[in-house]
Amino acid sequence: MQGAELDARIRCSVTVERLCPSGQAPKRRVIRDASLALGRNEFRELVLQVSDGRAPQSFALRGEVRLFTRFVRDGKSSLQLGPARVQLLIANCPPDSLRRFLRLLRIKHEAAGKGAKTVTERARLLCSLPRTFDTISPVQARDVQQVCDQRAHASGEATPVKGQAPRDRGNSGLWSKSRKRARTESAEASDVRDPQAADMKCSKKLSLLMHSRMRLSQEQSIVLSAVLSGKNVFFTGSAGTGKSYLLKKIVGSLPPKSTYATASTGVAACHVGGTTLHAFAGIGSGKAPLDQCIELAQRTGVRQHWLSCQHLIIDEISMVEGKFFDKLEAVARAIRKRDDPFGGIQLIICGDFLQLPPVSKGNEETKFCFQAESWRKCIHVNMELTEVRRQTEKSFISLLRTIRLGRCTDEVTRQLLQTATNRVERDGILATRLCTHKDDVELTNERRLQQLPGEMHSYEAVDSDPMLVKAIDAQCPVSHCIQLKPGAQVILTKNLDVSRGLVNGARGVVVEFETEGKGLPRVRFLCGVTEVIRLERWVFKGPSGIYLSRQQLPLKLAWAISIHKSQGMSLDCVEISLSRVFESGQAYVALSRARNLEGLRVLDFDPNIVRANPYVLQFYSHLQKELLFQASLHRCTEAEEKENWKSS
Numbered sequence: 221m222q223g224a225e226l227d228a229r230i231r232c233s234v235t236v237e238r239l240c241p242s243g244q245a246p247k248r249r250v251i252r253d254a255s256l257a258l259g260r261n262e263f264r265e266l267v268l269q270v271s272d273g274r275a276p277q278s279f280a281l282r283g284e285v286r287l288f289t290r291f292v293r294d295g296k297s298s299l300q301l302g303p304a305r306v307q308l309l310i311a312n313c314p315p316d317s318l319r320r321f322l323r324l325l326r327i328k329h330e331a332a333g334k335g336a337k338t339v340t341e342r343a344r345l346l347c348s349l350p351r352t353f354d355t356i357s358p359v360q361a362r363d364v365q366q367v368c369d370q371r372a373h374a375s376g377e378a379t380p381v382k383g384q385a386p387r388d389r390g391n392s393g394l395w396s397k398s399r400k401r402a403r404t405e406s407a408e409a410s411d412v413r414d415p416q417a418a419d420m421k422c423s424k425k426l427s428l429l430m431h432s433r434m435r436l437s438q439e440q441s442i443v444l445s446a447v448l449s450g451k452n453v454f455f456t457g458s459a460g461t462g463k464s465y466l467l468k469k470i471v472g473s474l475p476p477k478s479t480y481a482t483a484s485t486g487v488a489a490c491h492v493g494g495t496t497l498h499a500f501a502g503i504g505s506g507k508a509p510l511d512q513c514i515e516l517a518q519r520t521g522v523r524q525h526w527l528s529c530q531h532l533i534i535d536e537i538s539m540v541e542g543k544f545f546d547k548l549e550a551v552a553r554a555i556r557k558r559d560d561p562f563g564g565i566q567l568i569i570c571g572d573f574l575q576l577p578p579v580s581k582g583n584e585e586t587k588f589c590f591q592a593e594s595w596r597k598c599i600h601v602n603m604e605l606t607e608v609r610r611q612t613e614k615s616f617i618s619l620l621r622t623i624r625l626g627r628c629t630d631e632v633t634r635q636l637l638q639t640a641t642n643r644v645e646r647d648g649i650l651a652t653r654l655c656t657h658k659d660d661v662e663l664t665n666e667r668r669l670q671q672l673p674g675e676m677h678s679y680e681a682v683d684s685d686p687m688l689v690k691a692i693d694a695q696c697p698v699s700h701c702i703q704l705k706p707g708a709q710v711i712l713t714k715n716l717d718v719s720r721g722l723v724n725g726a727r728g729v730v731v732e733f734e735t736e737g738k739g740l741p742r743v744r745f746l747c748g749v750t751e752v753i754r755l756e757r758w759v760f761k762g763p764s765g766i767y768l769s770r771q772q773l774p775l776k777l778a779w780a781i782s783i784h785k786s787q788g789m790s791l792d793c794v795e796i797s798l799s800r801v802f803e804s805g806q807a808y809v810a811l812s813r814a815r816n817l818e819g820l821r822v823l824d825f826d827p828n829i830v831r832a833n834p835y836v837l838q839f840y841s842h843l844q845k846e847l848l849f850q851a852s853l854h855r856c857t858e859a860e861e862k863e864n865w866k867s868s
């Protein structure tokens with residue numbers, strides 16, 4: 221299957237409910253592993269076909285169709301097919317596929333609009349055409365034009381009142397009532413006065429809708445295909461090669477009920493919309509003997525995760541301890557009562573072992589995950605992303621590559637020493653100091669905030685469960701209470717508007733506060749945009765698998781951040797003091813957060829602090845050989861296939 225065919229068919233669980241006039245559901249059929257396809261029947265009507273692998277059932281989309289999309293992120297949606305009094309409840313669908321499917325459905329249905337010819341019951345009975353089902357074609361320019369015409373027509377008919385959304389949308393009642401959409405609709409109402417502009421706006425919006433916002437590079441797509449083929453995949457790559465970006469895409473491409481997205485740290489887990497690996501596992505630090513760990517994992521709530529998990533995703537694997545990994549593997553086999561590695565769970569693991577290692581306490585000996593006894597039997601495929609996406613400057617990318625390998629040539633030293641005089645400050649936005657020690661971070665931020673004149677403004681978060689503030693704190697990138705003053709240095713912790721540069725990691729300064737309402741801060745960002753920052757919501761899975769949420773400003777004080785907390789981030793302007801570096805990989809993590817050399821100022825640089833762990837270097841050297849071997853094998857097979865094809 222490819223392209224449109226992929227968009228037009230989803231695998232999910234479908235419940236078909238036939239409604240009685242009172243709205244109750246007297247008849248219900250649940251198909252756990254269904255294929256749901258959008259197509260056209262012999263009368264060219266739009267049809268949804270539900271199949272359980274045997275006799276497919278078809279539902280023509282005639283008249284009003286109501287679509288509820290609030291829980292698409294969880295792989296759920298429902299469709300009410302008006303005249304047929306049928307409701308289809310979709311669940312456990314990979315969220316990205318569901319999003320694309322509903323988008324296609326919405327456009328095709330809206331394009332058909334009022335012009336769709338209705339086939340009378342009599343004509344249907346008398347018709348001698350054989351029953352057919354053709355999968356729907358991809359969205360064409362003509363569909364987009366039809367939708368725009370329909371919308372313009374509907375707005376014209378509705379004689380819009382200022383600020384009020386047009387109510388009649390022809391026969392395409394395809395809307396879930398979301399506030400955001402209501403806002404868009406009211407904006408559309410004003411376009412009625414300028415139909416040409418409205419038309420252009422409409423087609424631009426639709427074309428944006430059709431082209432997924434998350435586009436993968438070729439190498440990222442290859443990893444995704446390996447994951448979707450069911451293999452246990454470890455993919456690595458230097459900082460900024462889009463590992464976490466790809467992981468998000470992977471999470472969206474797998475069925476949500478059986479997919480668990482985790483990471484070694486709370487902040488990294490939040491980036492991929494998941495939970496920490498420790499919270500998922502439920503075996504504490506994992507240092508207890510195996511039978512005790514198994515007992516812990518048998519607790520209600522925890523056991524359920526282990527049983528329902530089919531795909532386990534782990535980001536920032538470099539910080540997961542090897543012995544902990546072995547414990548998880550053994551616990552998985554015991555709880556799931558299966559002897560296959562990890563009890564048969566598909567593993568999707570990513571990270572860069574040349575970044576931060578597992579945290580060690582005292583003299584405790586720590587192992588990397590690739591040194592775990594079970595690592596080799598758990599991983600089927602190793603892959604590497606090579607295109608750096610965070611930085612674009614070739615010389616900076618090559619400098620970082622050298623540092624990553626623990627080397628520091630004279631040229632690299634010269635380039636880094638030169639940054640000590642960089643004036644990375646602009647428009648009152650100071651550089652963020654990356655610190656090796658957490659205590660320095662808190663002290664610096666508190667002290668600098670106190671030193672500022674002006675009134676302090678406090679913002680308390682609204683948490684879904686006030687009893688679980690600690691659990692939320694561990695995963696959410698923003699604090700329960702945020703205090704700000706004019707002049708406070710801040711960093712954005714969420715992508716608000718990528719096209720305007722309001723991205724996670726964007727640096728700014730608070731310029732003032734609104735005088736009304738919640739007194740929201742207005743922030744001037746390095747990208748040149750000044751914006752009032754509103755409350756945002758973070759949703760993530762808590763330790764017991766339930767969803768937790770926090771509503772808070774997407775801001776963090778940014779005079780200083782710890783290098784540990786910065787792992788996984790991209791930062792606009794940074795100042796780094798490397799004199800107290802104590803781990804291999806720490807200098808590399810710090811330096812690789814910067815997007816370019818101009819945005820970086822390195823203080824007290826000493827080439828001796830640049831270190832890479834020798835075991836990790838050895839691991840990567842073996843891995844490189846394996847990858848080269850795989851690539852040449854692949855080329856040989858391809859060449860052979862071509863030969864066979866020519867000679868046949």
Ligand SMILES: Nc1ncnc2c1ncn2[C@@H]1O[C@H](COP(=O)(O)OP(=O)(O)OP(=O)(O)O)[C@@H](O)[C@H]1O
Binds near residue numbers: 461464789
């Ligand atoms: N296919 C893509 N299209 C557009 N932007 C991308 C793509 N892949 C990655 N990026 C961007 O590149 C930057 C770095 O990506 P990401 O944080 O996923 O890298 P990473 O490999 O996880 O880095 P680290 O090792 O530091 O955690 C991000 O700003 C991300 O949005």
Ligand SMILES: [Mg+2]
Binds near residue numbers: 788
């Ligand atoms: Mg990452």
